[in-house]
């Protein structure tokens with residue numbers, strides 16, 4: 043009688059969790075139409091129901107204590123493997139492993155390129171490079187470290203080159219310097235590719251970027267931040283995964299990140315170990331083919347009167363005479379219609395929008411919100427491109443400034459032709475979420 047009652051309870055337990063898993067899965071899939079949003083609650087709640095229920099049923103059917111002990115041992119072994127296997131894999135990446143190479147601009151994009159990689163063994167960094175078509179290799183060197191960053195200087199504007207890192211894998215990669223004068227070109231922007239709860243779809247975004255790059259060559263990639271879940275100890279595997287995802291693109295063009303709140307901090311600061319943008323601050327500006335880029339840090343003081351704000355005002359003015367467009371990237375947006383109210387900071391908008399408007403900013407790319415949002419503001423376009431691979435959960439309701447919003451993994455492609463900038467937000471299957479043009483005001 044007791045065994046029968048236990049069996050019925052076990053079956054009811056398993057069935058209840060399975061039904062709850064299906065219900066929550068259907069609800070979440072309705073919110074975000076991707077199979078993962080059905081499978082995650084279904085599998086998680088299903089396991090919570092079926093694992094104990096099946097264990098109880100098996101133990102009740104077992105005839106001897108030896109059989110019962112074997113069943114418990116088998117369940118414990120599977121549990122240990124399920125938990126310990128991923129933990130061991132993650133722990134392996136706590137010390138740097140060979141990764142990259144990836145490129146950044148630590149100096150003038152017209153005449154320099156900085157090659158970065160991660161090294162299991164800290165030996166002096168050496169890069170060999172040559173102009174496209176030239177047989178003779180030159181070399182540039184850097185100090186011994188697990189995070190080598192070797193600057194190649196004295197390059198020709200608009201020059202095409204190739205390079206290799208002998209201590210890494212010796213594979214050749216092409217790169218090109220910024221042209222001396224404005225010309226047509228394309229680049230890509232996205233953000234929020236980080237892991238959350240162990241999950242990220244970053245590689246599906248970068249795979250589509252690689253496919254799109256074959257059609258419209260991206261000269262560089264901008265990331266509006268949140269590239270890892272947390273900067274420090276225990277997250278080495280996330281940096282390794284991030285580098286593995288970006289290398290197909292970043293090995294042959296600069297990859298520029300606006301610091302996000304998730305990689306902010308840590309001692310020594312991992313962000314500074316992985317990236318060298320030419321100075322210790324997290325903000326910077328560069329010019330490329332008639333476009334003036336300002337990359338800000340919302341993770342440092344950006345209020346009026348702060349060093350960054352003063353620098354920004356000057357940097358927005360300090361642009362070449364042939365500038366066609368001014369582009370700003372920053373992590374936290376000026377506005378959002380994300381239902382979680384704390385993501386919207388009217389104070390930030392109040393402090394930045396008038397300056398951007400007065401100083402001729404054409405477009406702002408932000409992240410932080412895990413969605414695509416395009417707002418048309420009186421003086422410039424404001425885009426949140428926060429679907430670079432992180433779990434999606436925000437579903438913004440369109441507001442008065444909204445042109446388009448969608449909660450989906452994506453990236454933005456920007457094509458600059460003459461005085462027209464065309465922006466397309468693309469899903470991971472290459473379909474278009476949003477497309478718009480910005481005309482130069484100059």
Ligand SMILES: [Fe+2]
Pocket residue numbers: 268302303304373409410411
């Ligand atoms: Fe964020």
